[in-house]
Amino acid sequence: MDGDPALPAESARRLYRTMLTARLLDTEAVALQRQGVFPAYVSLRGQEAAQVGSAAAMDARRDFAFPTYREMAVALALGVDMAGYMASHRALWHGGLYDPMAARFAPVNAVVGGPVPHAVGWALGEKLAGRSGCAVSYFGDGASSEGDVHEAMNLAGVMGAPVVFVCQNNQWALSVPNERQIAGGSVAARAAGYGMPGVAVDGDDVAAVYTAVREALERARSGDGPSLVEALTYRAAPHSTSDDTSRYRDPDEERAWAERDPLPRARAALEAAGHADAAFFEQAEAECRAEAERIRDTVSAAPEPPGSDLFAHVYREPTEELARQRRVWQEEVA
Template sequence: MPTTEPTGAGARPALAPELARRCYLDMLTARRIDEEAVALQRQGVFPAYVSLRGQEAAQVAGALAIDAERDFAFPTYREMGVALALGVDMPGYMASHRALWHGGLYDPAASRFAPINAVVGGPVPHAVGWAVGERLRGGPGCAVAYFGDGASSEGDVHEAMNFAGVYGAPVVFFCQNNRWALSVPNERQVAGGSVAARAAGYGMPGTAVDGNDAAAVHTAMAEALERARSGGGPSLIEALTYRVEPHSTSDDPTRYRDLAEEHAWRERDPIPALRARMEADGSGDEAFFTEAEKRAAERAEAVRDAVAAAPEPDGSELFTHVFREPTEELARQRRVWREEVEL
């Protein structure tokens, strides 16, 4: 039966010291890149941006359980921390937020990280399709499908989970439940109050974990991936976290939620929480945390400068990679565009 209480309610999992240090550095780096990205939007470099602040543990700790040699992650538009943990070229990833190219300028096949998908629930059926194909070819990989609590109400997600359950696809459905589907709270769009509980209807285990507890997330993801690799089929993980920033830089959350709620969740910040556990168990000392801050800031600044300086693509690329064989209408539009830009 699915577990609907966070793993953290009982015995708390722990991270090995080296893994904890890697996780902390990546979480902190994701936070610093996120801050630079918001600043770039305010400066007009990015037309818009979606922040992951508060969800670093859910993204980074889970991604560190993924095997980048054989698995494949299918992200939404908010999984910058997953991209970072998997070693994706970050200026190439951030190029999508600057609107330089659909899905980013990195290599999805080499990165094992699919192009950014802004369709709500869109990555989920893609992940299942890849997982079924991987099983049919006898490959060892698993797919990880990322989606939010709002996307869990989409028909595509239900169909994909049912298909995966019927065919035993090696896929992990990873829901970051950040409590708000844009301006709609959980209680108004998740019947029964739990995404994890729905897993039973698709013949798979569902587990809810504290999404701000890096060790709990990592443990849940590692267990789900191992289950899929051993032929156990799909799993659903619901990482209970919170979106402390607006849905995007175009959003005003003061119109629909209480500031006191935001402040309470900021006190549950996953980065200081991981630091406290590392200090308590000896995984990190003051020298490590000082060096991590330095490295994270330097990496964030390098990513900022690289994506801001990246050249804009030629306008003719509006018409490439649309159809394998261009249609007459597309050719006409390209001629009209060329005539206009050459005036």
């Protein structure tokens, strides 16, 4: 579905630029981890189309995204303060230093499958309140095997919750391949058991993802309940900066998927449709790189939070034990 007519020229150019910024920022983030600025980082390389295309289909005035720890490009596409987002990877603040309500992007969730029940709960709240917002829930192929995901999808199907489940099937649940953890070989096929439509889409085609998620959102908004979109893509990088893909992946597989890289495909679609020329791509490269470097420098220079924050947001009414721990901490840092 390269060059899908659902994407007007300006939209296609905008999505390409967002994908390119995400790719460049991702590269900077990996470098920051190698330099010791980030204690750890999870790369999204190869999944830019799945993330940007799905986020572009949302209505940022009323919908809400529920991410895992890998949806940096979704945050970027929704206009999240990216230095605030990256603060979570630098371990400055759990969930990030940005306003989730303003961004319509929930705090980063590192629990495998964790964002899915949250999305369903929020969507049910919208339905009960008579509002028209929809939740977009992100999870991976590995998370699809978690009980939380099954229970949340079943509840959404029973209650007709306005939620779109977006599974980024990047072929590997850390070091476990699809065939060893997805019975039947398809996440989308499970949707029928939850009473909702499921569709598998080329996750490396930004227009195809956009179209599939937009249709699912329209269905949810019209009162027809949830949908499942399985974006078939590939995790081009290791699972995290502490992972070593050479221990479990075939280099031939990696080379084959590299030919499907979403960035060159999006560029080829723009060129084939006559929507962009060499000057556009040169300018996009310069401006997107400058933005990635600006975010890198901003998060690197951000001050660390005061140590007292360890105790400030634990209980509404601090316990005697917490007060004791704070006194001990103060004595040690004095």
